[in-house]
Amino acid sequence: MLPIPEKFTLSVGKGEGKEKLTAFDAALLDAGIGNMNLLRVSSVLPPRCVYVEKMDMPFGALLPIAYGSITSDVPGETIAAAIGVGIPEDADSFGMIMEFSGFCKADEAAQRVESMVVEAFDMRGLKLKEVKVKAIDHVVEVCGSVIASCPLFYKL
Known part of the structure; x- marks a missing residue:
């Protein structure tokens, strides 16, 4: 069994590229997670997981992460992504992480x-x-992407 993450943060980013994948990469870099190896997870926040404003992680780290993203190559199109984390009243219980992306504004x-x-x-x-x-x-200017994410990590 893998260790259970003990910290989480929320990060968002946007970017432009010549191709959809490079636009997504630019959004990852803008969100501060572009130099990690992302391990996409579903939507459960571990018990007693603590929110931190920012996490400093070593390059190439395996990073469990829940995220929503969208990429478009239609100039003028508005794209958005959001991440939400529910914190339970009971700290020994678990929380929930939800993500959304679509053609709308951030609000x-x-x-x-x-x-x-x-x-x-x-x-x-x-x-x-x-x-x-x-x-x-x-x-979108040429080819744009947005990401909203909840990286999970371990106390170092």
Whole structure:
């Protein structure tokens, strides 16, 4: 069994590139996670996981991460991504992470992801203490991408 992450943060980024993959890479760099090896996870925040404003991780680190992203090569199109984390009232319980991406502005993406966190808690019968949300939008110039993420890491 792998160790359980003990820290999390929220990060967002946007970027432009000549190709969809390089635009996504630019968004990863802008979000501060472009030099890690991302291990995409689903949506459970481990018990007692502590929020930190920023994590410094070594280059190439294996980084468990939940994220939503979208990339477009339609100039003038608005794209957005949001990440939401629900913190449980009971610190020994687990939380939920929800992500959203679409063709809208950041505020709409943030509202959608927050409502998904509330619904996820309701479905599980968990009591919600707090919701942390971060969102970003971008108007595509040539080929643009946005990402909203919840990196999970271990105390060093």
